[in-house]
Amino acid sequence: MAKSSRFGMSAWIAAATVGVVAVTVGASAAYGTDAYVPTPGPAPGSYAAMPKPDTTGMNAQQVAQVQRGEYLTTAADCMPCHMAPGAKPFAGGLSFETPFGVLYSPNISSSKSDGIGNWTDKQFWNALHNGIAPGSSLAVFPHYLYPAMPYTSYTKLSKPDVLAIKAYLEAIPAVNTPNVKNDMKFPFNIRAMQLGWRIMFFRAGPLHMKKTWSPAVRNGAYIAEALGHCSECHSPRNLLFAIKSGQTLAGAPILGEPWYAPNISASKQYGVGDWSQSELVSFLHDGGNMQKGSAYGPMKAVVDYSLSQIPKSDVKDLVAYLQTATPPRETPMKKVTVPASELAAGKTLYVQNCAACHQADGKGVADVFPNLAGNQSVWDGPANNTIGIVLGGMIPWHANGPAMPAFGAILDDHQIAQIANYVRTAWGNPGMPDATAAQVYGFRKSAPPHKVAVADGDYLDPSPIASAQARKLECPLRTDPLIDPTAADMKIMQGATAKDLGTRTDKLIAAVKKSNPHLSGAQMKQFLLTTYCPVVATDPSISDKKTALKQFMAQSQVQAMAAPPAKSGG
Structure with missing residues (x-):
């Protein structure tokens, strides 16, 4: 289930x-x-x-x-x-x-x-x-x-x-x-x-x-x-x-996704044994805190739909089991070193792209932008989770804060690895600088597909890696989970022709702007391309798919760039 x-x-x-x-x-x-x-x-x-x-x-x-x-x-x-x-x-x-x-x-x-x-x-x-x-x-x-x-x-x-x-x-x-x-x-x-x-x-x-x-x-x-x-x-x-x-409970990578499920055993050094009860209850039930951060990736769905919905007393019991009754699993990280110039480059990229929100000292802003300094989810285990967040963004971790934008369409693989290595080792974080450009590239290509059910009972797949046709078109990866196409949006573009492409594009952009007012023009362009490309690839009524995709992007560029600027973040 x-x-x-x-x-x-x-x-x-x-x-x-x-x-x-x-x-x-x-x-x-x-x-x-x-x-x-x-x-x-x-x-x-x-x-x-x-x-x-x-x-x-x-x-x-x-x-x-x-x-x-x-x-x-x-x-x-x-x-x-x-x-x-x-x-x-x-x-x-x-x-x-x-x-x-x-x-x-x-x-x-x-x-x-x-x-x-x-x-x-x-x-x-x-x-x-x-x-x-x-x-x-x-x-x-x-x-x-x-x-x-x-x-x-x-x-x-x-x-x-x-x-x-x-x-x-x-x-x-x-x-x-x-x-x-x-x-x-x-x-x-x-x-x-x-x-x-x-x-x-x-x-x-x-x-x-x-x-x-x-x-x-x-x-x-x-x-x-x-x-x-x-x-x-x-x-x-x-x-x-x-x-x-x-x-x-010793921690493991999540198959097919750029995430790592961390060690949650009673280990005080590598697990949750050294967390206070209030910190772990806050993480699992209340949406996180400025000491240990908040859940994201697949774990966020667990918190949002499950743990935050059950009585806090049950979450306290869960915490008591994890911290006192599970065998402590000791999982030291393999030592990795990188040239000082790589970490310096990561710091520069961090200052340019992330410090405005997370602050130069990594402490964030209380109840608005999460801390990175001392945040175990940033440094614990391999670099998967840090890469995933920088690559794909994150929905707001707190009701008062904005969403973190995805940098997958802004930074290249090497730059994302450099930022990940910097934040995992800066401000006393004991992580290893083990992120690599090849790893980031692999995560881009391994994003799992998700079927979207449309009104007529058919299923369209917005993922660019979900079908051989989409791969032949070289559809780019949809890295931003904040821009998730709904069934209604997908229905707008299904069966589009050259004659009604402009009208349908206007309707789609209006719908996306309404549900995602934070999007910048660049993000809107990325969404249009990565969402429509698979539709072109799988629509049998479109013969010249590459021409149709090129036409769509040319017509949509002006409308997309009219989107309001996104709030900065990193």
Whole structure:
């Protein structure tokens, strides 16, 4: 159900094609033999991001189950993965690109035609607990779910909680949106091939904990290991893409994206063991602070749609588990040195592009621009996250602050690496200057595609790397997540011709300006090119695609440059 768990996607493939000795992995096995059965907490409050359930005609017990399910579905962060950009919640369609093809999250609404409306309680339990959905593969094998859906963590959920999630999904509006067919390459499209990986690395069962743990730590472990499935992203993987035994929560790169999920174990030097409780609670629940920064990248969705929505008391329990009960993972960074001239060049670029907001001393401006000095997310682990932010920008970290613009269209790969190396080592930050131009270039090319559902049920893909046609046109990379095309915007440009191109461009720019008033003319030009190029590439009615794209950019340049100037930032 969660986007962040895409690590596991490749594991079943490797296991099916490589003969190895089975190794049982599972964080819960190390915690003793005391199986944890959660006690339902109080009725949840308001989950602003979630569809509201209709409990009309239900008795008190049924209402309580639905309320529990709403809380659990929020804590499990299900909605962001089962909702493509521009689509309705739980309608599915979000794409996950892998080296072996593309997966699309399924519709898990209560739709009887497209979702899980016809599933029995037993079938729903079997999917979350055992990773097996209704249906069959090759008429012999069960319909194994791909581990991109983290059933390897959800197996630790109690049966009442699994059925509560189902009750909530059944109580919200059904969405009759057909599932997008997976586009996996042969033989990886054969689900039965997952059997080998499952035999080696999957063990269904409850969460086991130490009997000495307090109720708060037990609840925190349940949230982290079962609901929030933190280990799925924050743990290194072996050659078969299973979590490495003995390295849970030690930090790991996120496959296919320019992000690194940091060490969140109890290590005081490399993890979160040295954070104060208030700092970590603020980071996970309240949007961050000027000491430790704020969440961004995939983690921001986890905070926005999940952790910030559940009671703060539960987040405190989660923090207690991470800081006191997880094995400390010591992950020293490999020592790297670069010429002093490189760091000097990075400082110059920082002063020119970033200091106006983040200040020359890197301390930022309280509640407006985040600090970079002392910010662990800047220096911890490899340079992935610093590169990602400079390359693609960031939505406002605080309600009072503006969005950080993307510098991917302004600075070249070497310059972005120089800035990253400077901020990771300046002002006492203990990071390593390990960013390289080649690494930045690789991140530009590895941006994952996302399908956008349009009104007629078709799917357009705004990503320039999503199709062979777009690659042939050499569509530039859309590096700015702040300029995310909506379904309505994409619909404006679909099927454009030479005669109506100007009119459609005007409409598109007006729509984008309305929803993104901060954009500069340069950013608007970048958006128009990177968004329209894939549309040209995939529109069968346009024969001379390169000419059409050139014409579009020539006609749109004047309108784009009329956009208001963006606020500066770095």
